[in-house]
Amino acid sequence: MQQKSKxxxxxxxxxxxxxxxxxxxxxxxxxxxxxxxxxxxxxNLSNLLIQSSxxxxxxxxxxxxxxxxxxxxxxGAVLGFLGALMVSLLARTGIPWWGVFLITLSAGIAIGLWHxxxxxxxxxxxxxxxLASMLVFRGALVGITDGRTLSLESIDQGLGGGWGLEILxxxxxxxxxxxxxxxxxxLGTPDGVTVHGSTLVLGALLITAVVFLNSGFAVTLLxxxxxxxxxxxxxxxxxPYILLLVLTLAVMCWxxxxxxxxxxxxxxxxxxxxxxxxxxxxxxxxxxLLFGMMGLLVAIxxxxxxxxxxAATTSAGQNAELDAIAAAVIGGTSLMGGFGSVWGALLGAxxxxxxxxxxxxxxxxxxxQFVIKGLILLIAVWMDLRSRKE
Amino acid sequence: xxxxxxxxxxxxxxLSGITKSFGGVAALSGVSLEVSSGQIHALVGENGxxxxxxxKIMIGLYPHGSFQGEFRFxxxxxxxxxxxxSQKLGINMVxxxxxxxxxxxxxxxxxxxxxxxxxxxxxxxxQSFVKSKEILKQLNIDLDPNTLVKSLGVGQQxxxxxxxxxxxxxxxxxxxxxxxxxxxxxxxxxxxxxKHLRSQGIAIIYISHRxxxxxxxxxxxxxxxxxxxxxxxxxxxFTEDTLISHMVxxxxxxxxxxxxxxxxxxxxxxxEEKEDILSVQNWDVVSPSTGKSIxxxxxxxLKKGEILGxxxxxxxxxxxxxxxxxxxxxxxxxxxxxxxxxxxxxQKVWNxxxxxxxxxxxxxxxxxxxxxxxxxxxxxxxxxxxxxxDFFGHHGVVNQELQSQVAQNLIxxxxxKPPQATLAVKxxxxxxxxxxxxxxxxxxxxxxxxxxxxxRGVDVGAKYEIYSIMRDLAAQGVGxxxxxxxxxxxxxxxDRVMVLAKGKIAAFVxxxxxxQTPELLMTYAVxx
Numbered sequence: 001m002q003q004k005s006k007x008x009x010x011x012x013x014x015x016x017x018x019x020x021x022x023x024x025x026x027x028x029x030x031x032x033x034x035x036x037x038x039x040x041x042x043x044n045l046s047n048l049l050i051q052s053s054x055x056x057x058x059x060x061x062x063x064x065x066x067x068x069x070x071x072x073x074x075x076g077a078v079l080g081f082l083g084a085l086m087v088s089l090l091a092r093t094g095i096p097w098w099g100v101f102l103i104t105l106s107a108g109i110a111i112g113l114w115h116x117x118x119x120x121x122x123x124x125x126x127x128x129x130x131l132a133s134m135l136v137f138r139g140a141l142v143g144i145t146d147g148r149t150l151s152l153e154s155i156d157q158g159l160g161g162g163w164g165l166e167i168l169x170x171x172x173x174x175x176x177x178x179x180x181x182x183x184x185x186x187l188g189t190p191d192g193v194t195v196h197g198s199t200l201v202l203g204a205l206l207i208t209a210v211v212f213l214n215s216g217f218a219v220t221l222l223x224x225x226x227x228x229x230x231x232x233x234x235x236x237x238x239x240p241y242i243l244l245l246v247l248t249l250a251v252m253c254w255x256x257x258x259x260x261x262x263x264x265x266x267x268x269x270x271x272x273x274x275x276x277x278x279x280x281x282x283x284x285x286x287x288x289l290l291f292g293m294m295g296l297l298v299a300i301x302x303x304x305x306x307x308x309x310x311a312a313t314t315s316a317g318q319n320a321e322l323d324a325i326a327a328a329v330i331g332g333t334s335l336m337g338g339f340g341s342v343w344g345a346l347l348g349a350x351x352x353x354x355x356x357x358x359x360x361x362x363x364x365x366x367x368x369q370f371v372i373k374g375l376i377l378l379i380a381v382w383m384d385l386r387s388r389k390e
Numbered sequence: 391x392x393x394x395x396x397x398x399x400x401x402x403x404x405l406s407g408i409t410k411s412f413g414g415v416a417a418l419s420g421v422s423l424e425v426s427s428g429q430i431h432a433l434v435g436e437n438g439x440x441x442x443x444x445x446k447i448m449i450g451l452y453p454h455g456s457f458q459g460e461f462r463f464x465x466x467x468x469x470x471x472x473x474x475x476s477q478k479l480g481i482n483m484v485x486x487x488x489x490x491x492x493x494x495x496x497x498x499x500x501x502x503x504x505x506x507x508x509x510x511x512x513x514x515x516x517q518s519f520v521k522s523k524e525i526l527k528q529l530n531i532d533l534d535p536n537t538l539v540k541s542l543g544v545g546q547q548x549x550x551x552x553x554x555x556x557x558x559x560x561x562x563x564x565x566x567x568x569x570x571x572x573x574x575x576x577x578x579x580x581x582x583x584x585k586h587l588r589s590q591g592i593a594i595i596y597i598s599h600r601x602x603x604x605x606x607x608x609x610x611x612x613x614x615x616x617x618x619x620x621x622x623x624x625x626x627x628f629t630e631d632t633l634i635s636h637m638v639x640x641x642x643x644x645x646x647x648x649x650x651x652x653x654x655x656x657x658x659x660x661x662e663e664k665e666d667i668l669s670v671q672n673w674d675v676v677s678p679s680t681g682k683s684i685x686x687x688x689x690x691x692l693k694k695g696e697i698l699g700x701x702x703x704x705x706x707x708x709x710x711x712x713x714x715x716x717x718x719x720x721x722x723x724x725x726x727x728x729x730x731x732x733x734x735x736x737q738k739v740w741n742x743x744x745x746x747x748x749x750x751x752x753x754x755x756x757x758x759x760x761x762x763x764x765x766x767x768x769x770x771x772x773x774x775x776x777x778x779x780d781f782f783g784h785h786g787v788v789n790q791e792l793q794s795q796v797a798q799n800l801i802x803x804x805x806x807k808p809p810q811a812t813l814a815v816k817x818x819x820x821x822x823x824x825x826x827x828x829x830x831x832x833x834x835x836x837x838x839x840x841x842x843x844x845x846r847g848v849d850v851g852a853k854y855e856i857y858s859i860m861r862d863l864a865a866q867g868v869g870x871x872x873x874x875x876x877x878x879x880x881x882x883x884x885d886r887v888m889v890l891a892k893g894k895i896a897a898f899v900x901x902x903x904x905x906q907t908p909e910l911l912m913t914y915a916v917x918x
Contacts, residue, residue, distance in 0.1 A: 259790075261783040268776060271765050278718065278754065278762045279777040279830070280744035338767065 019387075020332065020347045021225065023380075027351060031358035039358055042235035049229065052353030053246045054079075054301050054308070056346055058324035059331070060253040061297035063345040064263075066328055068290055069270040069337035070119065070126035074133035075298050076320035078111055081137040082302035084312040087150040090164060097164025105299045111137075112295020116288035134321070142314055151311040172307035176202075176239040199238040203230030242304060249300065254342040256293070266290060271338025326373070327352045330380045402427045402593055403448070403481075403562060408459035410443055410452065412820075412847075417443045418457070418617045425562065425610075430584065430594045432608035432625075434601065436637055436875060439614040441597050445564050448595070449483045450476040463562075480561035484551045484568060492540035497522040499539055500554045525553045528590075529583050544680070545576030549583070556587075563587065564595045567704055569603060581607055599703045601630045601916050615639055630916075634909045638877045646882035647858045649865070664693040667869035668715075668838045669733040674722040675707070675714045684710045685721075685893045692838065692869040697860060699884030700873045701911050707893040708873045709757055712840045715871075716754040717741030735837055748777060751837030755827050755844060757873075763827040764815050771797035771811035773826050778833040800829040805855050821852025828859060838869045845879060857883060877911060880904075889914040 031039035038044060058075050065072050086104040089095055095103070111133070118129040152165060176199065233239055257263040265286045268276040276283060305316050331348025333340030355376065359369045406422040418440045425431045433441045446452050447461065450470030454461075461468045463479055470476050490499050497518045506521065508514040522535035531549055539547060548568055555563055565584075569577040581603060584594055598604050604611060605625060612622040613636040621628075621636045628636075673688035685707045692698050702708040713719040720742070721730040732739055734750050741747040747754070756762040764773055774797045775782055782793045797811040804825040806818070815826055824845070831839060841860070845853045860883065864870055874880050880887055881904045889896040889911055896914040903910065 255787075259788055260786050261779045261788055262786060264772070264776075264779055264788060267768070268765055271767060274762045275765055276776075278716075278744055278756050280748040281776075281779075282743070282745055338765075 020330075020344060020351075024347055024351050024354065027354050027358070031354065031361070035358070035361045039361055042232050044357070044361070045229070045232050046236045046240065048350075048353055048357045049233075049243050050240050050308075051357055052349050053242045054304050055320065055323045055327055055352060056246050056349040057249060057297055057301040057304065058320055059327040059345045059349045060250060060342050061294040062324040062328045063331070063333050063340045063342055064253070064257060064266055064290060065126075065294055066325070066333045066335060067257075067270045067337060067340040068266045068287060069273065070287070070290075071325070071335075072115070072130045072291075072294055073127065073321050074111075074115065074130040074137060075294070075301070075324055076317035076322075077134045077137035077141065078108070078295070078298050079302040079305060079317035079320055080312075080314070081141045081144065082108055082111075082299050083306040083316050084141050084144045084150060086303060087152065087155075087306055087312040088144055090152075091150060091155045097162055097167075100164060101303070104303060105296060108295040108297075108299025108302065109292050110295065112291040112293065112298070113288065115295070116291030119291065120284040120287040141316075145312060145314055147314055149311050149313045152306070153310065168303070168307040169310070170241050171245065171304060172242070172310055174241045175237045176241065176244065199230050199234035202239060203234065206230060242307070245300075245304075249297070250342060250346055253297075257342055262286065262289065267338060269337075323352055324349075326377045329384075330377065332384060402429075402464060404460075404462045405444070405448070406460045408444065408447060408457055408461070410447065410457035416617050418447075420459070421614065421617070421619045423612055423619065423622075425593050425595060427561070427593050428588055428591045429609045430588055430596055430607055432596045432598065432604040432611045433614060434598065434604055434611060434633060434637060435614035436877060439637070440617040441614055442566060443617075444614070445483060445566065445595060445597065448476065448562075448564065449473055449481055477558055480559050481564070482555035482558055482560045482562070483564035483566070484548070484555055485566060490539045490547055490550060490554075493538065495536045495538055496526070496533060496542075496550050496553075497535035499550055500525065500535075500557060502554070504558065521557060522553070525556050528556065528587075529553055530586060531583075543576070545572045545580065548572065548576075548580065552583075560592060562593045562595065564597075566597045567599065568596075569598065569600060577603065599916070601633055601912075604633075605630060613637055631909065634912045638909065638912070646879075647854065647861050649861060664696070666691045666733070667694045667735055667867075668692040668871075670715070671731045671733075673711070673714070673730045673732070675710050675719060676722050678719070683893060685714070688890075688895060690888055690895070690898075692871060694867045694869055695864045696885050697864050697870040697872055697883055699880045699887040700871060700890060701875070701877075701880050701887050701915055702873075702890035702896075703875070703915050705892075706890040706915065708890050709842055711890070712754055712756075712842045712871070712873055715741070715747070715840060716752055717743045717745075717747040718754075752840065753777075753831035753836035753838070754840045755824075755831065755842065757842040757846070759823055759827045764823060766816040767814055769812050770801065770806065770815055770818070770826055773815050774800050774811075774830050775833065777830050781833060796833060800832060803832070804829050804859060819852075821848040821856075824848050824852065824856060828856060832859075832863075835863070835866065836868060838871065839863060840871045840873070842873045843876075844872060844874065845876065853879075880911060887911060891915055891917045 028040060058079070062072060062075070082104050085107060086100055089100045089103060090097065093100075115126070115129050115133060118124045119126045152168060155165065230239065257266070265276070265281050268279070268281055269283050269286060273283065301320075302317070306312055309316065327348035328340065328345045329335065329348070330351055331340070331344035331346070333345060333348075352373070355373055356369070359372065364372075403425040404423070408418050408421045408423075409416065410418040421440065421444060423431075423433075423444070433444065435441050443452070447457055450468075450473050453471045454469040463481065468476075468479070476482075491502065494502070497515075500522050501513075501518050506514045506517045508517075519535050526533055526535065526549075529549055529552065531546070531553075533542075533546065539550060542550065552563070552565075552568075568580060572580065577600075584596070584607065588594060596604070596608060605628070608625050610623065611625055611628055611633070613620050613633060615637060616639075620639070669691035671689050673685055674683070675685040676682065677684050688711065690698070700708050700711065710719060714721050715732065721732075732741070734752065737750075739746075739750050741750065741752070744754075760766065765776065771794060775793050779788070782789050782796070794811055798809075800806070801809045801811060806822050806825050806829070815823060818826065824847075828841075828844070839860075844856055844860070848856065857879075860870055860872070872880075872883060884904065885901050887899045887904060889899065891914065896917065899910060899914070
């Protein structure tokens with residue numbers, strides 16, 4: 001009997017990840033049908049992955065925040081503010097580009113720790129603390145940009161820019177070089193198909209890594225997905241730099257969540273605060289540090305947003321907190337705390353981005369886009385709750 | 391349906407052959423109980439004897455079908471599926487934990503969920519006020535129904551809670567330890583009011599540990615032990631002594647492992663002056679919520695390798711003693727001359743938090759493993775290592791290999807079944823869950839192990855294993871504080887027992903006296 005319950009447990013815990021992957025495939029299939037295959041063209045899928053990167057970055061942090069039993073509503077506003085801070089530092093001061101990057105990242109951590117201070121040590125609910133920050137930094141963003149768009153083009157390369165601008169441009173729209181490994185396949189089509197060789201090599205490496213590590217069903221699934229993704233990407237322009245960065249971050253966040261003492265404590269605090277307290281876990285310190293980590297991820301997302309838009313705008317990051325929370329929840333994170341995984345959240349972010357992308361391709365009115373996203377969020381959480389009752 | 395038995399002849403409420411088990415552990419087996427109207431029927435027994443389970447069946451909290459046996463009320467078979475079903479028939483219970491909303495008034499609380507409605511579905515305030523006043527009068531209480539509940543004392547809140555049950559056409563009122571949180575004076579007035587209710591024809595089922603109250607108040611008494619009704623009769627057929635011996639039972643043979651003889655324990659017992667590992671002086675604790683004194687002037691010491699039992703009734707402050715030693719509740723900083731002090735291994739310490747206490751070598755297996763002990767959804771391995779994650783961290787990264795090694799060792803040592811570190815704790819039986827609770831403090835051997843109800847809800851086999859581990863630890867020189875309301879366990883395991891009554895030390899009972907007069911402990915605890 002115990003043997004059996006173990007088996008059902010195993011199936012249940014992996015069913016969720018599998019179901020999510022399946023849901024993603026269904027969404028893709030539907031959009032492929034509705035757009036005459038345009039949605040699943042290598043070019044569009046490549047775009048889709050780039051589009052989901054920023055939400056994915058925020059979602060990784062959001063998962064851990066929600067797992068620990070908190071929420072962060074400020075990520076959108078802070079992201080916008082930090083981006084504007086970076087651009088204006090590059091434009092208006094002589095600080096070298098690496099200094100500016102460092103300041104931006106540090107500012108992100110500092111803002112996160114500020115939240116952590118109020119939440120853990122002053123016991124103000126996270127909802128209120130981050131709601132306050134959402135207002136504060138939305139205001140600060142308007143202040144720093146004077147309500148105008150700060151474009152990267154206007155920055156004098158000789159002043160602070162230089163390499164920094166190169167990096168931002170690479171992150172925004174650059175692809176990994178092919179190192180001379182391009183194959184032209186003639187499949188009978190008039191133009192032939194160009195395959196991006198280095199991407200294939202990368203995909204092969206990924207599959208090897210998965211087989212070598214074999215660390216669980218979820219990782220296997222996602223890595224296989226990525227490998228398939230690499231194949232698709234190789235048919236377009238290869239691997240975008242931004243995707244590489246986000247995948248690296250994801251591996252790091254997964255490591256923190258699953259493999260470190262810190263991560264283990266976060267799950268304990270969120271899952272059962274009393275048991276954690278009785279076990280001598282320092283809830284205040286761990287929560288404080290968690291928000292610092294969230295701040296760092298927000299800063300990275302802020303830099304990526306500037307890179308994508310090649311500018312800092314007053315509307316940057318608007319609704320990003322809601323996308324991140326929705327992605328985390330669709331990815332199986334429990335708002336009650338204690339449950340959630342980084343990989344699930346990435347799938348959630350991809351589903352959210354797919355909805356945006358697909359509906360835009362269909363030229364659907366913005367009105368319907370919001371309505372549909374809202375309803376899908378509601379139904380996804382409802383289905384998840386029902387499956388948890390088992 | 392075709393029932394024609396007259397309600398007058400048959401008892402008001404009758405339960406017969408009630409059997410109920412939780413995951414293979416029988417909580418009740420074949421219990422029968424008959425209650426007549428206008429009668430106060432007391433249920434007594436040790437903790438875990440099955441009293442609460444029995445009343446939960448009566449109110450439909452454990453629905454029809456989840457237990458075996460017959461349950462009739464006013465001659466009709468009862469098939470309750472939820473609490474509302476029993477309330478409809480007039481069976482109401484006042485729970486141990488008060489369920490009032492502090493920010494609402496007495497009247498609002500009394501009609502919470504059963505509001506008196508005006509013509510447009512609005513709450514009829516005046517009517518609620520008048521009715522509440524009536525009920526308060528029925529209880530002989532002179533209070534304004536508009537008073538906010540948070541401004542009332544615990545005793546008065548208890549009354550409001552009873553009043554809440556009364557407006558629902560109550561025929562049977564069930565009270566679970568109603569006087570546990572009350573002062574003597576408050577308890578007295580509660581008892582008077584219960585007698586008053588009885589004279590109005592309401593039947594009362596009264597669960598209490600305070601035997602002198604039971605003797606004064608009850609018309610009939612039923613004693614439960616280990617899920618069976620061992621004695622029932624009119625109050626004058628019992629004395630407090632006979633009640634206690636029914637409650638305790640007499641089979642105290644070989645349910646406890648013998649003391650271990652090891653080089654360490656030999657050394658310990660040979661040395662004339664055993665060394666103190668823990669010493670507590672003038673320990674005062676007040677309730678952080680009410681400011682009431684919970685523990686006063688507790689002074690005792692625990693020797694290396696000693697198992698000191700702490701016995702007391704519910705509300706005696708025994709759990710608070712454990713929590714305050716472990717840093718989860720702070721003792722009062724001295725406002726009087728004598729300061730509360732704690733020495734561990736001759737070192738003066740002040741624990742602000744559990745992590746402080748753990749670093750000083752304390753460990754606490756808490757009373758309620760589901761609420762405060764375990765992460766039920768996580769694996770056995772994760773739970774076993776939770777309290778000592780630093781030990782498994784290498785630059786902050788959990789050393790999985792070390793973790794699974796240590797977890798497997800503990801699983802073998804404690805005999806946790808099934809022996810799989812990856813299994814979620816919620817899939818384990820109560821006994822095995824308790825072993826995990828204990829095991830998580832054995833990653834590093836503590837200096838002092840505090841156990842609060844170490845075998846509550848644990849089957850006999852696992853009990854013996856837990857006792858054996860306690861003996862092992864004591865033999866290694868660990869000081870063990872064992873809080874328990876199980877008399878047999880108290881007598882079988884303790885080297886010495888400290889009895890707490892109403893937040894004070896009532897007595898110390900030595901091993902030699904324990905074996906002869908087990909009733910002694912209960913006598914001290916009830917404050918005779």
